[in-house]
Each structure stands twice: as structure tokens, then as C-alpha cells.
Amino acid sequence: MSVFESELKKGRFVVGECSKCQKVTWPPNDFCSHCFGSLSWRGIKEPGIIVECSSKDGRTFCIVEFENTVRVMGTISGNTEPKPGAQIRVISCSFDDSPKFTFGPEKSDL
Amino acid sequence: MKKIAVASYCTTKFSVDDTPIESLLFSATKLVFEQTKNLDQKDVDAVLVSTNENKKYLSSIVAEMSGITPKISHSVESLCNSGTNSVISAYSYIQAGLADVALVVGAERFDSPGQVLDWDVSRGEFKHPIFWASMFTRAHKRKFGTTDEQLAYVSAKNHKNAQDNPAAYPKHHSMDEIMHSKRLTDDLRLLDCSRPCTGSSAVLLASEDAVRKFTDSPVWITGIGQKTTSASFTKNDLVTLQSTADAAAQAYTMSKIEPSQIDVAEIHDAFSICELMILEDLEIVRSGQAGKYVADLYNTNSKKINPRGGLIGSGHPLGATGVAQVAEIACQLEGNAKKRQVDGAKIGLVQNMSAAATSSTVLVMRS
Numbered sequence: 001m002s003v004f005e006s007e008l009k010k011g012r013f014v015v016g017e018c019s020k021c022q023k024v025t026w027p028p029n030d031f032c033s034h035c036f037g038s039l040s041w042r043g044i045k046e047p048g049i050i051v052e053c054s055s056k057d058g059r060t061f062c063i064v065e066f067e068n069t070v071r072v073m074g075t076i077s078g079n080t081e082p083k084p085g086a087q088i089r090v091i092s093c094s095f096d097d098s099p100k101f102t103f104g105p106e107k108s109d110l
Numbered sequence: 111m112k113k114i115a116v117a118s119y120c121t122t123k124f125s126v127d128d129t130p131i132e133s134l135l136f137s138a139t140k141l142v143f144e145q146t147k148n149l150d151q152k153d154v155d156a157v158l159v160s161t162n163e164n165k166k167y168l169s170s171i172v173a174e175m176s177g178i179t180p181k182i183s184h185s186v187e188s189l190c191n192s193g194t195n196s197v198i199s200a201y202s203y204i205q206a207g208l209a210d211v212a213l214v215v216g217a218e219r220f221d222s223p224g225q226v227l228d229w230d231v232s233r234g235e236f237k238h239p240i241f242w243a244s245m246f247t248r249a250h251k252r253k254f255g256t257t258d259e260q261l262a263y264v265s266a267k268n269h270k271n272a273q274d275n276p277a278a279y280p281k282h283h284s285m286d287e288i289m290h291s292k293r294l295t296d297d298l299r300l301l302d303c304s305r306p307c308t309g310s311s312a313v314l315l316a317s318e319d320a321v322r323k324f325t326d327s328p329v330w331i332t333g334i335g336q337k338t339t340s341a342s343f344t345k346n347d348l349v350t351l352q353s354t355a356d357a358a359a360q361a362y363t364m365s366k367i368e369p370s371q372i373d374v375a376e377i378h379d380a381f382s383i384c385e386l387m388i389l390e391d392l393e394i395v396r397s398g399q400a401g402k403y404v405a406d407l408y409n410t411n412s413k414k415i416n417p418r419g420g421l422i423g424s425g426h427p428l429g430a431t432g433v434a435q436v437a438e439i440a441c442q443l444e445g446n447a448k449k450r451q452v453d454g455a456k457i458g459l460v461q462n463m464s465a466a467a468t469s470s471t472v473l474v475m476r477s
Contacts, residue, residue, distance in 0.1 A: 004231070026232070026342075027230070027231050027232050027342050028231065051344075052248055053248065054241075054245060054248045054296050054297045055295065055296045056244075056294065056295040056296070061236055061241060061244075063245060063344050063348075071232060071345065072231075072232050072234055072344060073232065073233050073236045073241065073344060074234050074235075084252070098228075098233075098234065098237060099231050099234050100234060100235045101234050
């Protein structure tokens, strides 16, 4: 299991940042995809921005972008009206065969 | 550069039958030999197999069972554009002088393991292609005002065209059925989707020196473009298929044509939204205009785009799809497409792509 997966299993969304070029590698990798440097793992910087969304059986799914780099799909909790460009946070995350992310609104929007 | 042509081609009937992958490959290979004049097993320098099936050494198995002892023999896997990747590999062997005649055989089963890219963690739990297709659709609607009715025209046109394709999976759907088909997501109906199926297709490529032995009407591959932007869906711009745009630009330059010169095209309508985006990224129409363009094609019975029915109308046996697209354009440019024929077609195009267009292939072909 990779660092990304094992941290996700503990409820932590981490990404690898290169110790050489300081860029974030996404999707997760064993080395920096930009310069092949080694990665150190840290928590994702929030908030994220909703890129696009749709829904299935009343459950909204979306692409959210973090740090202008990391784009990931997850669900949006509650009755949040999802709008591209809106700021959003990670409410929960886990890993079970695949990553699972639930996003929710910024506290100020609650 | 050598001139390289499609000398012969065939496509078996698509179905949802539980047929072994080997049988599918053998049947397409047998058909090519039966349909190609003067073709002897000794002529074939390369045998390439296109499939996502998790089986080993298939090209050598096909070669042995067909009595071929080729110099070059291997499989090619690149999800849904395995077929055109195989054709380009065959082209390259001939261009490099390592082969004069190359046989490409593509096949897939309805239960192919290539339908979902598990590797892509950026999709989170939303691995199935219906989710990326929904994202593309919503983004296109949002930016260009594309309607559900315009999307339904893609599917209706391709189902209508497939009625004249004897190899198509035999399932016709009307505009009304498509509009009222089951909602899979808010932005995708069941009949916006192509259907995974069982089928095979083959093409024989030959150098200019070799091709006249097999045909009096070779169809030349004059432009090739390929681009891979990533493997992760979420890196896509959601209203542009950048890999298709890049591949098209390469193919147009190599073939010295403008998009307006294309007479007929087979494009990768895995979902109805894909056909609209591809038409725009091939610059056959301006951005945001594809919905209206496809409705006009439907209402005028034009077969210019996806005359065999594309993936939605014919079915989508992944490894065979790109090969079947090349076979259809060769057939069109030979003038042998019967009821599907686009009159006077001289320049044709194939666009084939994988995993939400994270990679694309574009071929230009000429009679």
C-alpha cells in the first residue's frame, strides 16, 4: 500500500511535494514527476475549488481542484448547491479499493 | 517517406456472444485471407494483435493457427485506441523497411477488462466511464448551451447509420427512445452510451511496391497524429479534448490537408458528448457548433460522420474498434460502402481515443 493510500485509510489526504523542485506530484507517485526528486508527504492545502459536478440518484459528484494542481473526484455532502468556482473543503476521506472523498462547504458558507 | 496503403480489410459481426478471444481473432484473419486476392501466408511479414484481453502471446497464436511465420509478431494494448496504435505500429514497421506486408487483427469480448481504468486514483470512487462522460457533458452544456436533444441526435444518427452496416450490433433506437431512455446520471442517459460488445476486425497494410499484388484500389494512409496528455481523467480541460486537437494538427500537417477537405470520418463516439467535442477539436466545426451540426446531419440523412454507426450504433469491442474504423474509411474511399457510401469520398479521417481522451490517434486516408 502506498503512502497516499495508507494515509487516506487513516482519514488524511496527503500529497507528495518534491524536496528538490518543491512541486506537488499528482497523481501520487514514488518520485517527483517533474524532476525525479524524492517526495515528502504533507496534508493537502485547502480550500479546494469546484471544477464541475453532476449527480446520480440524488448524490452529487464533482471534480475539486486543490493548489491549482491536484484534481480529484468525490461527493458533496448535504444540501450544498454545487457551483463551479465555489470554495470547498474535505469533510472526510478514506480508502477501500479506491479513494473516497466527501467535500463540504467552507465554514463561512454554512 | 514510403507510400503505405490499406490493401484489404474485414470486420466480423458484432454481438454480445460469449466467444473466446482466439476465435474472434481467427475469424477476422480467415476473412482477410478469403477476401484478398493473391494473399499467401508467406507474404505476411508482421502480425499485430490489438486487444485488452488478459491473455498472452496472442499474435503468435494467431500466426501459427493461420499458417503464418512472420518476422514480427506481438500484441498492442492501449485501451480503446489499441486498434489505431496497432495500425500505426504496422505502418512504422513498413516505413522502416522491416516489413512489406503487415496484418493487424483487433478483437475484444463484451466483458473486456479494458472497460475501466482502475489505476486512475484521481477518479476517486467514480471509476466507471459514465462519470467522466457526465462531467464532459455538464461542462459542454454549461459553456455552450448544448441540449439533451442535440446529444440525442448524435445517438439517433449513429443508430440510423448502423442499420446499413451488416457488421453492427443489431439494435436500433429512435430519437424518442433515446430522449426517454433511462437516466444514468443527471447528464447522461443509457442511450447516450456506446455498448461494450464482442467482435473483431482486421486490416492488411502494404508498401507501395507490394500492394498492387493484392488490390487495384489501395487506400493510402497519408497523415498520422498521436498525442498522450496524461492517464488521469481529471487533468483534462473539460470542454476540449486536447490530445485529439494535437493529434489532428499533426495528421493534417503530414497529409497537407485542411479539416474542410474531409469527406468522411469515423470518430470515437464512446458517448454522445464525445462526438460533439471531437468534431470541434478536429475543427470540422467551430467550438460550440457541433450540436447544431449533428442535428443537421441527422435531418439531411448525411452519412459524413460515422457512416458505419460509430461506437454507439455499431457497438464497441475495444481492441477491434480502431481497426474497424480504419476498415470503414478504406471501404468508403474505395467506393464499396453500398448503402452507407458517402458519394465521391476521396479524403477520410479516423479519430480513436482512450480513457476520456487522455490519448488520441488521428489518421488521414486518401483514395
